[in-house]
Amino acid sequence: MTGALAPAKPLTALDRCDRCGAQAYIRATLPVGGELLFCAHHGRQHTSVLRDKGAEIQDESARLSESPASATSER
Helix, strand or coil: CCCCCCCCCCCCCCCECCCCCCECCEEEECCCCCEEEECHHHHHHHHHHHHHCCCEEEECHHHHHCCHHHHHHCC
């Protein structure tokens, strides 16, 4: 085993924030295993501390500023 992490799968509308239940746009994969999902609001609150503790952060919050036309043309 090389220790490299597999690429994280994209977050979907079914992924929910562990804090409030809103749609998740940020995934924090913890060094001890497991993951936490956050909406953009709670992600901004917690990602810097989690990153300092060694978590890998997948931030897809830029999708919030996409227009519907650009989101559908990428598919």
